[in-house]
Every structure is written in structure tokens, then in C-alpha cells.
Amino acid sequence: MADFKTPELTGAVTTPKITPGASRHIKQFIAKPELMEKVGFPPQKASDWKEQFIRKMGEVLKKYKSVKVFLDICVRCGACTDKCHYYLGTGDPRNMPVYRQELMRTVYRKYFTTGGKLFGGLAAAREISDELLDEWWVYFYQCSECRRCSVYCPYGIDTAEITMAAREIMDSIGMGSKYNLEIVHKAETIGNNLGMNPDALKSTWEFVEEEIEEKTGVRAKLPVDVEGADVLLATPSADFFAEPHIYSLEGYAKVFHQAGISWTLSTHASEGGNFGMFIGNYNHMKTINKRIWDAARDLKVKRVIAGECGHAWRAMYAFSNTLNGPFDFLQHKSPQHICEFTLDLIKKGALKLDKSANDEFTVTYHDSCNVARASSMGNTPGDQFTIPRELINAVCNKFVEMDPNTTGERTFCCGGGGGVLTDEVVEIRVKGAMPRMQEYKKIKDSHGANFFALICAICKAQFTKVFPYYGIEMEEVGGVHQLISNALVMGAKEGV
Amino acid sequence: MPTLEFEGKTYEVDEEGYLMDWSQWNEGLAGVMAKEDGLELTEAHWDVIRFLREYFEKYQIAPMIKILTKELAKKYGKEKGNTKYLYELYPAGPAKQACRYAGLPKPTGCV
Numbered sequence: 273m274a275d276f277k278t279p280e281l282t283g284a285v286t287t288p289k290i291t292p293g294a295s296r297h298i299k300q301f302i303a304k305p306e307l308m309e310k311v312g313f314p315p316q317k318a319s320d321w322k323e324q325f326i327r328k329m330g331e332v333l334k335k336y337k338s339v340k341v342f343l344d345i346c347v348r349c350g351a352c353t354d355k356c357h358y359y360l361g362t363g364d365p366r367n368m369p370v371y372r373q374e375l376m377r378t379v380y381r382k383y384f385t386t387g388g389k390l391f392g393g394l395a396a397a398r399e400i401s402d403e404l405l406d407e408w409w410v411y412f413y414q415c416s417e418c419r420r421c422s423v424y425c426p427y428g429i430d431t432a433e434i435t436m437a438a439r440e441i442m443d444s445i446g447m448g449s450k451y452n453l454e455i456v457h458k459a460e461t462i463g464n465n466l467g468m469n470p471d472a473l474k475s476t477w478e479f480v481e482e483e484i485e486e487k488t489g490v491r492a493k494l495p496v497d498v499e500g501a502d503v504l505l506a507t508p509s510a511d512f513f514a515e516p517h518i519y520s521l522e523g524y525a526k527v528f529h530q531a532g533i534s535w536t537l538s539t540h541a542s543e544g545g546n547f548g549m550f551i552g553n554y555n556h557m558k559t560i561n562k563r564i565w566d567a568a569r570d571l572k573v574k575r576v577i578a579g580e581c582g583h584a585w586r587a588m589y590a591f592s593n594t595l596n597g598p599f600d601f602l603q604h605k606s607p608q609h610i611c612e613f614t615l616d617l618i619k620k621g622a623l624k625l626d627k628s629a630n631d632e633f634t635v636t637y638h639d640s641c642n643v644a645r646a647s648s649m650g651n652t653p654g655d656q657f658t659i660p661r662e663l664i665n666a667v668c669n670k671f672v673e674m675d676p677n678t679t680g681e682r683t684f685c686c687g688g689g690g691g692v693l694t695d696e697v698v699e700i701r702v703k704g705a706m707p708r709m710q711e712y713k714k715i716k717d718s719h720g721a722n723f724f725a726l727i728c729a730i731c732k733a734q735f736t737k738v739f740p741y742y743g744i745e746m747e748e749v750g751g752v753h754q755l756i757s758n759a760l761v762m763g764a765k766e767g768v
Numbered sequence: 769m770p771t772l773e774f775e776g777k778t779y780e781v782d783e784e785g786y787l788m789d790w791s792q793w794n795e796g797l798a799g800v801m802a803k804e805d806g807l808e809l810t811e812a813h814w815d816v817i818r819f820l821r822e823y824f825e826k827y828q829i830a831p832m833i834k835i836l837t838k839e840l841a842k843k844y845g846k847e848k849g850n851t852k853y854l855y856e857l858y859p860a861g862p863a864k865q866a867c868r869y870a871g872l873p874k875p876t877g878c879v
Binding site for chain 2: 301450451454455458464465466467468469471472475476479483508509510512513514515517518545581693695696729730732733737747
């Protein structure tokens with residue numbers, strides 16, 4: 273394990289002592305020139321990078337009016353200061369949202385406001401410099417774009433948008449994140465974040481079918497590229513690789529099978545996630561999103577369903593229409609979340625469930641940030657909170673809630689979202705997970721919780737990695753459809 | 769570019785020690801990497817490495833963890849054909865540490 277101290281679980285989230293520079297050393301790897309070029313960015317910083325930087329910042333401010341408004345309207349009230357999980361976990365004041373934003377605001381004042389142009393430092397305006405750029409690099413990659421701070425900001429200032437803009441500016445001068453850009457490149461050229469080619473996908477999906485058959489005696493199919501299927505499932509490719517992700521994939525397949533739904537996976541659109549969003553790049557986001565719409569059109573499906581992935585859902589729910597819409601060729605005009613779809617089937621009585629199959633678990637549910645704060649689900653506001661809980665209650669006898677100050681729209685980020693899920697920054701991931709870990713530990717101690725249910729691939733990977741740092745078994749991390757999969761009685765077909 | 773020296777030859781690796789060109793791999797390199805981590809490679813470690821190489825040659829990607837554990841179960845029985853045992857073999861995570869020893873690139877994405 274890396275050389276740092278894992279925060280102690282005291283059972284309470286307290287505001288830490290301010291420690292300037294506490295996480296200044298934690299940096300993502302910078303992408304190599306070859307990779308930068310492959311994704312259409314300059315290979316590295318040029319001698320005139322400062323001019324390029326300011327020019328790009330001007331473009332961004334013009335294109336994204338919200339960013340300009342956010343830079344203008346902050347009154348430094350301080351409501352956000354103790355709301356970021358990275359600040360709570362490190363004590364580094366640069367991880368206070370207002371002070372993170374200040375990295376951009378100071379440059380904004382210097383080059384884009386009269387006061388800053390005239391009075392410089394007196395107006396808290398700083399020239400762009402190597403040192404300041406390095407701070408941008410560190411702290412705009414220590415933001416997981418989770419938007420918790422924006423819930424508490426009286427003006428609704430969204431640090432995530434500022435972070436996305438900052439990353440876009442850095443990419444444009446030749447300074448990109450290796451982790452994020454490798455993924456963008458694979459998603460655009462191979463079709464998914466892992467880089468699984470069609471043969472690998474097909475063989476993996478067949479393996480999953482065999483797994484289901486072995487466990488249940490029923491061969492629930494994972495249909496591939498089926499033209500005319502009703503449903504196209506776009507799910508994170510992590511579901512085809514990692515644990516516990518794969519158990520939710522088994523769950524989706526079993527649900528579709530039992531309800532008699534004609535569905536398909538696509539080798540072309542084999543990724544629900546969209547890292548173009550994390551780097552704030554419109555074109556990459558559009559290119560990655562387009563695969564899903566091309567597959568939906570080519571396969572002539574009636575609806576698109578998103579698997580368990582927080583930011584995939586945000587990209588599809590909130591951005592698809594603008595990027596590659598409209599969806600007039602679909603019978604169901606907008607993408608649907610798998611949780612919404614499954615709950616509807618349960619309510620219609622299409623699935624036979626045996627709750628006792630999950631009796632070994634006392635389940636709690638962690639709201640994932642992109643579902644909780646950046647999108648919705650179902651038909652009424654707040655359904656993104658109630659639907660997953662209704663699902664869990666339909667398949668489990670023991671469900672307990674964590675502190676309401678840390679659930680729903682106030683949920684803490686897992687600490688690995690927004691393009692931060694990479695090993696070289698494991699220290700910030702472990703420390704950023706601290707607030708959520710405190711609450712989980714608390715409910716473990718008080719109610720015996722032992723299953724941490726999720727609907728996000730990043731959350732699943734992040735918690736699997738950080739639980740052991742806090743002395744908790746990684747096996748306690750799981751998916752909502754994993755629980756459904758456990759409880760679903762196969763072969764007892766009742767029909768929709 | 770960082771490098772790894774072995775038997776008078778220099779191999780290019782990335783920031784985390786993953787071989788840049790998987791085709792340059794040889795068994796000795798796995799030993800060098802394991803030694804740096806303070807691990808001794810047993811027959812079970814080698815089974816994982818060999819299986820990863822074979823799978824990668826066929827599909828240009830590492831297999832799903834579950835495929836790997838199933839393969840182990842075939843040879844060592846159910847009590848060792850699971851993720852827990854894989855983590856015992858490769859404490860830094862089977863997908864990543866074992867891939868590195870096998871000369872494969874690091875798996876990317878939400879994993």
C-alpha cells in the first residue's frame with residue numbers, strides 16, 4: 273500500500289484542521305505526446321502556451337456562459353468550504369470549492385476584468401505562470417465533478433463546470449491526463465473504455481451466459497447485435513470485466529429473460545460511460561455518445577436502456593439530445609435507466625422474487641453523484657432516489673439508511689468519480705472516500721450493515737479498492753441488480 | 769521513458785512499470801518485477817501469468833477476472849478458484865499486478 277496514512281474512522285465527519293499544501297503532491301500522470309495527438313490535442317506545451325491558454329480561456333468563457341457567470345457571482349460566503357469530500361479528507365484548503373475555483377477566478381480577473389487588468393495582485397488577479405498551471409493540474413484533477421458543493425451554494429455555483437472548463441483549457445495547450453485520454457481514445461476507436469474488441473466481447477458475454485446457466489440451470493441469453501430487438505442495453509464496459517460489476521450484468525440478463533423482453537448488446541456501442549464529459553470536451557463527448565445512437569438506429573431498436581453507471585446516465589439523460597438527438601426514431605423517445613425499467617416490471621408482476629435469498633445481507637444504499645445531483649429518473653422529481661430504494665426493498669428484507677445528511681442530493685462522492693479513478697492518485701481517492709466510509713462504518717456498527725449497494729461502475733471500482741484501506745472487506749461492495757439477481761426466481765415465468 | 773534492465777537488455781516501461789511492448793516479454797522479466805515487489809512466484813502465480821498471456825494473444829485484452837478465477841478453479845479446486853485467492857497471489861490486485869508481470873498493458877476504465 274502506498275506511503276500515506278489512511279484516515280481513522282471515528283464515526284463522525286468533522287471539519288479538519290486547515291493544512292495548506294496537504295495534497296499538493298498528488299498528481300495524475302500527464303499524457304505522452306503520441307497519446308495527445310491521437311485524441312486531437314497538441315502533443316505538449318509549446319513556447320507560446322500562455323497566449324494559447326488565455327485565448328482558449330476566452331473561447332470557453334464565450335461558449336459556456338455558465339462558467340463566466342459562476343466566476344462573476346461568487347460572494348465568498350463560505351457555505352461550500354466544508355462540503356467537499358477531498359477537503360474533509362485532506363484538510364488542504366485548495367480542496368475547498370471556493371478556493372479551488374479561485375485558481376480559475378484569479379486568472380479570469382487578470383485577463384478578463386478591468387479591475388484585474390489595472391490593479392493586478394491588489395485585485396486578487398494573478399498572471400498565468402508555470403507554478404499556477406501546476407496548481408491547476410493538481411487541484412482540477414482533485415475535483416470529482418460530483419457537485420455536492422453546488423447543492424449548498426446559495427447561488428448554485430457548479431464547481432464541476434469550472435473543473436471541466438479548466439481541464440479543457442489544459443488539454444488545449446498540450447497538458448492532458450493520461451488516464452482520461454487513454455480511455456477517450458479506446459472508447460472512440462475500439463468502442464469501450466477497456467478496449468475490448470468484438471471477439472473479446474462476444475466470448476466474455478458467452479462466458480456470462482454459461483455462468484448464469486451454471487448457477488440457475490437456465491440459459492438467460494446475452495444477445496449480441498440483434499437487429500429488431502426491442503431494447504439496446506448500453507452499460508459500462510467494466511460490467512464485462514470487473515467484480516462486482518459482472519454480477520449486475522448477470523442481473524440485467526436474468527431480468528430481461530424472465531420478463532420475456534427482446535433485448536441486445538451491441539459490439540459497436542459497447543460502452544455506456546463517456547469520459548469526454550469528465551474532460552469537458554464537447555466533441556469527444558459527442559463522438560463517444562454517437563456510437564450508442566448509431567447502434568440504436570442500425571439495430572432498429574425501440575428503446576435504449578442504460579446500465580448501472582452514474583456518469584453514463586448523466587451523459588445519456590442530460591446531454592444525448594443536444595449532442596446527437598433527437599430520438600424521434602425510437603418508440604421510447606428518451607433513454608431509460610435500468611432501475612426504472614426493472615422496477616416497472618416488478619410492479620407489473622413480471623418477476624417472481626424470493627427476498628430471503630438476500631437474508632444474509634443488511635443492505636444500505638449509496639446515492640451516486642451523477643444520478644443523485646445531475647439527472648433524474650422515472651416520472652416525478654426525486655425518483656432517482658426512490659426507485660433504487662424501492663428496488664432494494666422489493667428484493668431484500670433488511671435495508672437501512674445512512675445519515676440523511678449524506679444521502680439523496682447530499683450524498684458524498686465515492687472519491688474516485690469524474691476521472692479521478694486512477695492508481696497514481698490513490699492517496700486522494702482513499703482520503704476522499706473518508707466521509708462516506710465514516711457513515712458506512714457507523715451504520716455497520718449500529719445496524720450490522722454488510723452490503724453496500726451501488727448503481728455506478730466507478731463507485732463499485734473505487735469502493736472495492738478503498739474498503740480494504742479502512743479494514744472493510746471488498747466483498748461488501750455490490751450492485752443493485754446483483755441483489756435483484758440473487759432474489760430472482762428463474763424459470764418461474766409469469767410474463768408481463 | 770523509464771526502463772527495466774534484465775540480462776543486459778533494456779526494456780521500455782511506462783510510469784507504473786508496465787512493459788510498453790508486450791511482445792518483448794519473457795519469463796525472466798516477470799521474476800524481476802516480482803522480486804522488486806518482494807514476491808516469490810509460485811506455480812500458481814505462473815498459471816495466472818501464462819493464462820493471461822494466452823488470452824491476450826487471442827483477444828488483445830486481459831480476461832474478465834471471473835474467467836481467470838474459473839480457470840484456477842479447474843486446476844486447484846473451488847476453494848482456490850475465487851477472487852480472494854487471486855488477491856492472495858497478487859495483493860496489489862490481480863487485474864493490475866498480474867497483468868504487469870505478464871507484460872500486458874494496464875486495464876483501463878472504471879475498473
